[in-house]
Amino acid sequence: PAKKHAPTKEVNFTLTQDDIKFFTSILPANGLIIDNEDDLMPYNIDWMRKYRGKSRLVVKPKDTQQVSQILKYCNDNKLAVVPQGGNTGLVGGGVPVFDEIIINTNNLNQIRSFDPISGVLTCDAGCILEVLDRYLAERCYMMPLDLGAKGSCHIGGNVATNAGGLRLLRYGSLHGSILGLEAILPDGTILDNLSTLRKDNTGTLGIITGVSISTPRRPRAVNVAVLGINSFQNVQKAFMTSKDELSEILSAFEFWDMNALNLLKTHNIQGTKFPLEDHYPFYVLVEISGSNKSHDDEKLHNFLENLLTNEIVTNGVVAQDDTQIARFWSLREGIPEACSKAGAVYKYDISVPVPVLYQMVKDVRIRLQSAGVLGEDKLVSDVIGYGHIGDGNLHLNIVANTYDPKVTNLIEPYVYEWTEQHNGSISAEHGLGFMKAEYLGYTKSPSMISLMKQIKQSIDPNGIMNPYKFLPTR
Ligand code: FAD
Numbered sequence: 001p002a003k004k005h006a007p008t009k010e011v012n013f014t015l016t017q018d019d020i021k022f023f024t025s026i027l028p029a030n031g032l033i034i035d036n037e038d039d040l041m042p043y044n045i046d047w048m049r050k051y052r053g054k055s056r057l058v059v060k061p062k063d064t065q066q067v068s069q070i071l072k073y074c075n076d077n078k079l080a081v082v083p084q085g086g087n088t089g090l091v092g093g094g095v096p097v098f099d100e101i102i103i104n105t106n107n108l109n110q111i112r113s114f115d116p117i118s119g120v121l122t123c124d125a126g127c128i129l130e131v132l133d134r135y136l137a138e139r140c141y142m143m144p145l146d147l148g149a150k151g152s153c154h155i156g157g158n159v160a161t162n163a164g165g166l167r168l169l170r171y172g173s174l175h176g177s178i179l180g181l182e183a184i185l186p187d188g189t190i191l192d193n194l195s196t197l198r199k200d201n202t203g204t205l206g207i208i209t210g211v212s213i214s215t216p217r218r219p220r221a222v223n224v225a226v227l228g229i230n231s232f233q234n235v236q237k238a239f240m241t242s243k244d245e246l247s248e249i250l251s252a253f254e255f256w257d258m259n260a261l262n263l264l265k266t267h268n269i270q271g272t273k274f275p276l277e278d279h280y281p282f283y284v285l286v287e288i289s290g291s292n293k294s295h296d297d298e299k300l301h302n303f304l305e306n307l308l309t310n311e312i313v314t315n316g317v318v319a320q321d322d323t324q325i326a327r328f329w330s331l332r333e334g335i336p337e338a339c340s341k342a343g344a345v346y347k348y349d350i351s352v353p354v355p356v357l358y359q360m361v362k363d364v365r366i367r368l369q370s371a372g373v374l375g376e377d378k379l380v381s382d383v384i385g386y387g388h389i390g391d392g393n394l395h396l397n398i399v400a401n402t403y404d405p406k407v408t409n410l411i412e413p414y415v416y417e418w419t420e421q422h423n424g425s426i427s428a429e430h431g432l433g434f435m436k437a438e439y440l441g442y443t444k445s446p447s448m449i450s451l452m453k454q455i456k457q458s459i460d461p462n463g464i465m466n467p468y469k470f471l472p473t474r
């Protein structure tokens with residue numbers, strides 16, 4: 001992609017025969033990939049196909065000791081590394097920029113313990129989120145986070161990015177549920193349960209190998225409604241009403257716009273059958289989770305009736321069974337996939353006060369239209385707004401045929417400046433990664449950045465750990 005401030009390579013890396021000898025001596029044949037371009041490709045390129053590195057080596061350690069040995073060797077020999085989980089990150093944090101060695105957590109996939117009384121789960125960092133949730137479901141518990149990438153992302157990657165997701169509204173920030181971490185520092189030191197590492201959410205200070213997490217009891221009664229709404233003003237009113245009327249059973253409040261719906265239909269995501277027939281400017285998915293099905297469903301029905309009577313929503317439907325609940329959710333969760341089908345997608349993940357949240361989408365549309373790049377057969381085909389209203393988190397997706405510097409320059413730094421002017425954050429939940437490293441100044445003060453650089457320097461003096469990410473290089 002076009003980068004205004006492309007980094008220059010800082011840490012040299014030439015894979016020698018001695019290096020290969022070392023890695024093959026500690027890892028089994030299925031624990032590493034060397035120099036096979038086809039096999040390396042899925043690890044070198046990110047989910048959006050936007051960031052592509054040229055690593056010649058992927059290592060897949062199977063335990064903490066191996067991660068420690070690998071990092072010690074890399075540090076001693078000044079070999080740069082990038083930690084990688086499920087590679088579903090959306091800011092280019094988990095793929096190499098140049099030829100850094102990829103340390104992938106696929107083989108760190110053991111559940112270590114679960115205590116059914118406290119609900120505390122301890123597991124390897126490479127466990128897949130959905131696998132953990134299924135394991136917990138059998139024991140009447142659940143993971144305190146859920147996101148569209150659950151089938152691939154690893155809990156270590158979730159913790160490293162402090163992923164938000166679809167139920168942050170109910171269960172809070174993931175870091176609030178993390179009780180302890182096991183992590184390896186760049187020099188190979190194993191830190192066991194060091195609580196200060198709770199704030200190591202960048203993947204630039206160490207590699208998480210184990211996670212201890214407090215999990216909530218799985219609610220017995222869950223239901224979902226989808227609403228069709230005519231204005232963003234009314235989306236906000238519906239949110240306020242949901243807090244009033246659903247209060248303790250409210251577990252998600254998500255929105256998307258009509259453009260997102262059109263894209264879902266165009267790409268027929270999951271054989272999309274939409275619950276509401278007409279097209280509305282905005283859609284909202286409300287989820288409730290409680291313990292008394294008939295009582296909770298009655299609350300949801302009353303809530304919907306109240307919204308309809310007061311003309312806050314134009315239409316609405318409540319799911320009739322678990323299959324419908326899953327189908328409603330698959331619409332919301334399918335939007336990133338639909339956006340990625342067109343060829344290229346510019347993703348911005350911003351926090352702003354809810355009243356101005358959708359204004360960003362409108363302003364970007366106007367800007368791209370005035371520049372003559374938005375429309376059918378133009379560089380940009382669509383500008384989509386969706387996200388987690390409950391958390392004041394907008395996902396702005398700009399759908400294009402290809403990543404083009406002309407488009408990039410129209411959007412960046414415009415989007416970041418807009419966010420700053422509206423007292424927001426340029427990185428609500430996806431992290432900074434490679435994408436936003438040079439823009440950290442929009443979110444943090446110079447003194448804060450300087451302190452962060454000092455911390456990084458003291459823990460990773462050779463700069464081997466995920467270089468070019470998170471912190472500005474200049
Ligand atoms: P990767 O992509 O592999 O890595 C992400 C970052 O973490 C990189 O910087 C990497 O170096 C670092 N890292 C990975 N593992 C470790 C480790 N063990 N130790 C140290 N650092 C590590 N995010 C949200 O917040 N909310 C959402 O709702 C959401 N929905 C998504 C939906 C889709 C369809 C997709 C594709 C992504 C979504 N994401 C969402 C992005 C989200 O950040 C990731 O899905 C997830 O948290 C990353 O996990 P991963 O294992 O794939 O990490």
Ligand code: 2HG
Binds near residue numbers: 333
């Ligand atoms: C979501 O909420 C994810 O679906 C992905 O955070 C958002 O792709 C995006 O922009």
Ligand code: ZN
Binds near residue numbers: 164387
């Ligand atoms: Zn999100």
